[in-house]
Amino acid sequence: MTTPLLQIDGLTKRFGGVIASDTITLDIPAGEFHAVIGPNGAGKTTLTGLLAGEIEPDGGRVHFDGRDITALSVDRRSHLGLARSFQITSLFHDFTALDNVALAVQAHSGHSFRFWHDARHDRHLREPAQAALDRVGLGGRARMRVDALSHGEHRQLEIAMTLATQPRLLLLDEPMAGMGADESARMVAMLRALKGNVTVVLIEHDMEAVFALADRITVLVYGRVIASGEPAAIRADAAVREAYLGEQEATRG
Amino acid sequence: MLYFIEQLLNGVQLGMLLFLLAAGLTLIFGIMDLVNLAHGSLYMLGAYFAATFAALTDSFVLGALLALAATFVCGVVLEVIAIRPLYGRNHLDHVLGTFGLLLFFNELVRLVWGPAGMTLSLPSQMLTAVEILPGVYYPAYRLVIIAATLAVAALLYILVMRTRLGMLIRAGASNREMVGALGVNIKLLYTLVFGLGAALAGFAGLMQAPILTVQIGMGENILILAFVVIIIGGIGSIRGAFVAAIIVGLIDTIGRAFLPDLLRAALSTNAALTLAPSLSSMSIYMLMAAILVFRPEGLFPAANK
Amino acid sequence: MTAPFALANPRNAAVAALLVMLALLPLYTALTGNTFVMTLFTRVLILAIAAGSLNLIMGYGGMVSFGHAVYLGLGGYAIGILAKEGINAGLLQWPVAIAVSALFALVVGALSLRTRGVYFIMITLAFAQMVYYVAIGLERYGGDDGLTIRSRSTFGMVDLNNKTLFYYLCFAILIANIYLIARLVNSRFGLVIQGVRSNERRMRAIGFAVFRYKLVCFVIAGALCGLAGALLANHTNFISPAMMFWTRSGDLMVMVVLGGLATPFGPLIGTVTFLLLEEALSRVTEYPGLFLGPALLLVAIYLHGGIEGLLARRAR
Numbered sequence: 076m077t078t079p080l081l082q083i084d085g086l087t088k089r090f091g092g093v094i095a096s097d098t099i100t101l102d103i104p105a106g107e108f109h110a111v112i113g114p115n116g117a118g119k120t121t122l123t124g125l126l127a128g129e130i131e132p133d134g135g136r137v138h139f140d141g142r143d144i145t146a147l148s149v150d151r152r153s154h155l156g157l158a159r160s161f162q163i164t165s166l167f168h169d170f171t172a173l174d175n176v177a178l179a180v181q182a183h184s185g186h187s188f189r190f191w192h193d194a195r196h197d198r199h200l201r202e203p204a205q206a207a208l209d210r211v212g213l214g215g216r217a218r219m220r221v222d223a224l225s226h227g228e229h230r231q232l233e234i235a236m237t238l239a240t241q242p243r244l245l246l247l248d249e250p251m252a253g254m255g256a257d258e259s260a261r262m263v264a265m266l267r268a269l270k271g272n273v274t275v276v277l278i279e280h281d282m283e284a285v286f287a288l289a290d291r292i293t294v295l296v297y298g299r300v301i302a303s304g305e306p307a308a309i310r311a312d313a314a315v316r317e318a319y320l321g322e323q324e325a326t327r328g
Numbered sequence: 329m330l331y332f333i334e335q336l337l338n339g340v341q342l343g344m345l346l347f348l349l350a351a352g353l354t355l356i357f358g359i360m361d362l363v364n365l366a367h368g369s370l371y372m373l374g375a376y377f378a379a380t381f382a383a384l385t386d387s388f389v390l391g392a393l394l395a396l397a398a399t400f401v402c403g404v405v406l407e408v409i410a411i412r413p414l415y416g417r418n419h420l421d422h423v424l425g426t427f428g429l430l431l432f433f434n435e436l437v438r439l440v441w442g443p444a445g446m447t448l449s450l451p452s453q454m455l456t457a458v459e460i461l462p463g464v465y466y467p468a469y470r471l472v473i474i475a476a477t478l479a480v481a482a483l484l485y486i487l488v489m490r491t492r493l494g495m496l497i498r499a500g501a502s503n504r505e506m507v508g509a510l511g512v513n514i515k516l517l518y519t520l521v522f523g524l525g526a527a528l529a530g531f532a533g534l535m536q537a538p539i540l541t542v543q544i545g546m547g548e549n550i551l552i553l554a555f556v557v558i559i560i561g562g563i564g565s566i567r568g569a570f571v572a573a574i575i576v577g578l579i580d581t582i583g584r585a586f587l588p589d590l591l592r593a594a595l596s597t598n599a600a601l602t603l604a605p606s607l608s609s610m611s612i613y614m615l616m617a618a619i620l621v622f623r624p625e626g627l628f629p630a631a632n633k
Numbered sequence: 634m635t636a637p638f639a640l641a642n643p644r645n646a647a648v649a650a651l652l653v654m655l656a657l658l659p660l661y662t663a664l665t666g667n668t669f670v671m672t673l674f675t676r677v678l679i680l681a682i683a684a685g686s687l688n689l690i691m692g693y694g695g696m697v698s699f700g701h702a703v704y705l706g707l708g709g710y711a712i713g714i715l716a717k718e719g720i721n722a723g724l725l726q727w728p729v730a731i732a733v734s735a736l737f738a739l740v741v742g743a744l745s746l747r748t749r750g751v752y753f754i755m756i757t758l759a760f761a762q763m764v765y766y767v768a769i770g771l772e773r774y775g776g777d778d779g780l781t782i783r784s785r786s787t788f789g790m791v792d793l794n795n796k797t798l799f800y801y802l803c804f805a806i807l808i809a810n811i812y813l814i815a816r817l818v819n820s821r822f823g824l825v826i827q828g829v830r831s832n833e834r835r836m837r838a839i840g841f842a843v844f845r846y847k848l849v850c851f852v853i854a855g856a857l858c859g860l861a862g863a864l865l866a867n868h869t870n871f872i873s874p875a876m877m878f879w880t881r882s883g884d885l886m887v888m889v890v891l892g893g894l895a896t897p898f899g900p901l902i903g904t905v906t907f908l909l910l911e912e913a914l915s916r917v918t919e920y921p922g923l924f925l926g927p928a929l930l931l932v933a934i935y936l937h938g939g940i941e942g943l944l945a946r947r948a949r
Contacts, residue, residue, distance in 0.1 A: 428925070563752065
């Protein structure tokens with residue numbers, strides 16, 4: 076029985092009097108495509124922050140590949156192989172798409188105390204960056220400035236940046252928020268291509284995508300895990316149905 | 329011993345003045361997210377207005393009241409004309425813009441009142457020394473400063489904690505957009521807060537005028553002390569400003585008064601005399617450095633943001 | 634800024650013209666006997682070096698330091714104090730000036746670079762004022778009145794008292810400064826710094842230990858400005874606490890913004906503009922602040938990108 080890649084153990088976070096995360100416990104084996112869903116206010120964003128290292132938990136532990144990362148900083152987690160994409164795209168707007176991804180490559184190419192050579196002509200940075208852009212379908216837009224790209228392209232760029240860091244686990248925070256049908260389909264196809272190669276924790280609202288991609292699903296309500304298991308089981312779960320009362324996606328095929 | 333008590337009270341008095349300035353600064357920063365370098369200019373205007381009006385009306389109290397009103401009005405006008413365009417900008421724009429205002433006010437004061445500075449005399453009762461403890465005398469006016477500032481602090485507390493305006497201020501400090509969304513007239517709120525800050529600064533300026541100084545550029549030095557107070561106390565926190573102001577006032581005053589003697593006892597006279605003034609003026613910055621190491625958010629960090 | 638240097642572009646043409654003018658200035662002085670101009674522009678060159686170092690951290694790095702003039706003072710006082718104690722050799726003085734500045738930057742940076750933007754502005758201001766007060770307390774080195782330096786730094790055969798030679802030395806150091814910073818900001822290190830200015834949160838998320846890079850950048854900027862301070866002390870043969878009074882830091886910020894943040898020649902353009910403006914205003918009126926003040930406010934409100942930005946926009 077191999078150790079799960081990500082072990083979340085009793086993770087708790089309070090903001091004033093509100094419990095945002097309530098003793099969340101979850102194991103995610105390597106290679107799994109795991110989705111986390113829940114109604115608004117369920118604490119999904121807080122969970123993302125806790126896993127990424129931006130928020131300090133009040134209780135509980137997180138283990139990554141057997142190692143306790145609970146106190147580890149954001150950048151150190153990235154170096155261990157835990158990459159995170161942002162729900163509201165967080166890019167370098169005054170740079171080109173290629174620059175953006177190249178920075179992500181650079182972060183994982185040793186130290187950056189190099190003061191002389193033009194980094195924009197560094198093959199070791201530009202080539203992997205171009206490759207990551209190609210992988211998400213943005214290859215042709217590499218030299219465009221970020222503020223000239225569309226919203227959907229921003230989201231693709233978000234993913235490209237996380238992929239460029241050669242992650243073992245991708246933490247994707249609502250990557251399909253605000254996307255139209257076409258763009259969503261493209262994103263789903265791209266995510267499907269990742270399955271098996273990298274472990275994915277997908278935080279999402281888009282039920283179609285979730286049920287199309289996930290190996291297992293965890294449902295959060297008011298910061299607590301109310302159900303966790305295979306898609307079929309989740310769809311049939313009474314507590315989940317109750318939580319999503321009126322939510323049509325959960326009952327659709 | 330007597331000297332020590334006197335210096336202690338001087339320290340508290342300086343702390344009170346710093347509190348008035350820091351409170352205004354921290355309010356303006358907490359609510360409008362604005363770094364205001366021209367705050368010292370309002371302090372200066374308060375002093376100049378007081379000196380002018382007191383001379384005109386031949387009454388210190390009347391002069392002070394008029395000066396307070398005038399500074400408040402200046403603050404409001406300044407906010408509407410020059411500060412509003414800066415809201416929402418990055419801090420560099422704030423620094424540049426308010427730095428320009430600072431230069432402008434220094435020059436304006438020089439134009440209107442001349443380069444020499446002014447004096448403000450007190451009515452004779454205030455000049456007498458009061459016996460606060462058996463055998464310990466302290467100038468009445470300095471006690472007035474302490475008392476008046478404590479009163480203002482109490483009023484400020486009531487304002488912020490018990491009135492509707494205060495509630496808006498506290499709400500605005502933790503969530504600006506929300507307050508705007510609630511339909512509150514944000515523009516008016518900001519103007520009032522700025523005016524309040526200006527009045528506090530002007531009050532500090534006019535109160536210290538009789539015993540310290542009324543001259544061009546007087547705002548700059550104390551403004552920096554006020555910044556140190558805010559850093560130590562925590563940005564956005566009035567309570568923090570109060571505690572930090574007293575601490576800074578005490579350390580600065582007592583440091584300057586006693587450190588040279590202490591150093592002279594420890595070192596040879598020449599070296600001590602050379603270093604003493606420098607070292608004692610460094611004491612509050614050392615405190616600030618220590619706070620930055622151990623508690624960078626300040627002693628009483630404001631809840632959110 | 635890696636675009637090819639085309640002279641047809643108004644911005645580049647202006648910069649080229651400026652550089653040519655600066656290079657030929659001593660010739661003008663020799664022909665007309667107007668030494669004041671050379672003195673003024675030597676100061677321009679030195680402050681442009683200082684402004685360039687501030688542009689590195691503030692323009693490219695987004696670290697708004699309101700205490701940058703302290704390094705002018707530290708560098709200058711290193712020269713002045715050593716000179717007073719009988720050490721005039723430039724090869725001893727100048728490295729000390731740079732080292733002291735770098736060390737101070739290291740300490741201040743370590744204490745303040747983890748704090749939020751506004752705190753950082755106030756903290757750098759406060760520490761700079763602290764040094765100012767320390768300098769005032771140094772009776773032996775002039776205290777409030779300052780200290781005259783009888784002899785400029787000696788470099789063997791090179792006589793820095795020769796104004797023309799000194800001018801070209803400053804010019805050479807300025808050009809070297811501009812070139813080095815231009816290379817730096819496009820290097821791996823420079824991209825990290827620019828990335829931090831653009832989106833610090835994302836930089837951490839992709840794996841950069843942001844603090845150490847900011848600190849190194851801060852130290853480099855401090856060291857460069859310390860060199861400018863050494864030059865300034867030599868230029869004026871005088872040091873005083875006023876070199877690092879906080880309004881001087883404000884002046885430096887204005888020069889950087891006026892010229893255009895995060896551009897290679899912006900600091901030079903800004904310094905020239907600011908000092909000439911200051912000079913012109915003080916001849917025209919007894920109250921230059923009445924115009925300079927509101928002008929700064931207007932620049933802050935309307936002139937994003939400074940003058941270089943204006944020229945660049947016309948180029949597009």
